[in-house]
Each structure stands twice: as structure tokens, then as C-alpha cells.
Amino acid sequence: MASSKPRTLTTKHLCIAAAAPLSDAAELWRAPQEITRRSDGAALGQAVPGGAPENGIFALQLSLPDASPAIAAEALTALLGLYFEQNDVFWARLETEPPQPELAGALTGAGFGVTPQPDGRLLAEKAKSAWLAIGMCLGVGMGMSLGTAFGAGQGSGLSFGMCIGIAVGMAIGVTVDERDAKRRDTLRQAAGLPPAPPRVQRRQHR
Numbered sequence: 001m002a003s004s005k006p007r008t009l010t011t012k013h014l015c016i017a018a019a020a021p022l023s024d025a026a027e028l029w030r031a032p033q034e035i036t037r038r039s040d041g042a043a044l045g046q047a048v049p050g051g052a053p054e055n056g057i058f059a060l061q062l063s064l065p066d067a068s069p070a071i072a073a074e075a076l077t078a079l080l081g082l083y084f085e086q087n088d089v090f091w092a093r094l095e096t097e098p099p100q101p102e103l104a105g106a107l108t109g110a111g112f113g114v115t116p117q118p119d120g121r122l123l124a125e126k127a128k129s130a131w132l133a134i135g136m137c138l139g140v141g142m143g144m145s146l147g148t149a150f151g152a153g154q155g156s157g158l159s160f161g162m163c164i165g166i167a168v169g170m171a172i173g174v175t176v177d178e179r180d181a182k183r184r185d186t187l188r189q190a191a192g193l194p195p196a197p198p199r200v201q202r203r204q205h206r
Contacts, residue, residue, distance in 0.1 A: 073106035
């Protein structure tokens with residue numbers, strides 16, 4: 001199989017790319033990712049995955065000896081986005097050199113779930129699927145198009161199209177979100193991870 005050009009991740013301050021072309025998709029989980037400073041190309045360090053995921057979990061070692069916690073968080077946020085794009089990957093066991101426990105707050109702020117581990121590592125979790133909101137937006141757009149086409153821009157036609165579009169968008173979004181949640185729960189049990197905390201329902205004040 002022909003080698004593919006490494007994908008470069010570009011952030012505000014960094015460029016991140018595989019150290020060598022990837023001959024197949026599996027090499028993504030073995031190839032070191034070189035991290036350089038965007039402004040001058042200076043090498044800062046690298047991130048090394050620990051192999052293919054098992055039960056939705058993979059390991060990632062980040063080595064940025066002289067980088068600030070903010071730069072380390074920037075690199076991890078970009079890298080987790082790359083790895084969590086892959087199918088059935090929901091968690092990353094993170095090890096940083098030097099250790100930076102303050103990364104937990106930065107990653108939480110970036111939308112990841114973070115759980116400190118007894119061995120000092122962090123367990124980062126992919127953000128929950130949000131296709132319901134996306135489906136709603138797509139449904140509104142589709143509904144407006146249908147309403148304009150069938151109602152020539154009139155109020156009744158537009159309203160009818162919006163109703164159809166929103167219903168379709170909601171159905172698609174709910175289906176995808178539920179499938180994601182069920183798959184995540186299945187892998188969570190297989191990996192022996194604790195159950196996800198229940199959602200807190202807000203009380204409605206009368």
C-alpha cells in the first residue's frame with residue numbers, strides 16, 4: 001500500500017504531524033507525532049500513542065520538556081481531537097513528561113471528561129455526541145427550503161416545511177446520539193470503567 005502524507009494539525013502556536021508517512025490506518029496508533037512551534041519551526045517534543053485502542057481506550061504519552069502547561073494543553077486538545085475522530089475510540093490514558101496535573105482543568109474546559117488515575121495519569125473521555133443539536137439545525141434549513149419550494153415563500157408553506165424539517169432533523173439526531181451512547185456504555189463495561197455519573201436534572205421552580 002502506498003504511503004500517505006502525514007496529516008498536519010495546526011493550532012494557534014503549534015504544528016503537529018506524524019514523524020513519517022503512514023503506510024496504513026493502523027500506523028496512526030504507532031506513529032510518533034512531532035510537535036513544533038508554529039512561528040519558527042522549532043522542535044518542542046512529541047506525542048507517542050501506545051498502540052491500537054482496546055475497548056475504546058488508547059494510551060498517549062506526551063513529552064514536552066520545556067513547554068508551559070498552556071502549550072501542553074493546546075497540543076493535547078488537538079491530538080485528542082485527531083484520535084477521537086476514529087471509530088469506537090472514547091478514552092485516552094494520558095501520561096505527560098514532565099507530569100502536569102493542572103492539565104485536567106484545561107482539558108475539562110476544552111470539553112473533555114477527565115478523571116485522575118491512581119498511577120498519576122489522566123483518563124480523558126471524548127465529549128458526548130451532540131447530533132441532536134446538529135440535526136435540529138439541518139432540519140430548520142431543510143424545512144425552510146421545502147417551505148419556500150412548496151409555498152412560494154408564503155407563511156403556511158414555510159411553517160409546514162419547517163415542521164417536517166425539524167421532525168426529520170430531531171429523529172436523525174436522537175438516533176445517532178443514542179447509538180453513540182449505547183456503544184460507549186458497552187465499551188465502558190468491557191473495559192471495566194466505572195459507570196458514567198447520572199445526569200443531574202434541574203428542578204423547575206414554580
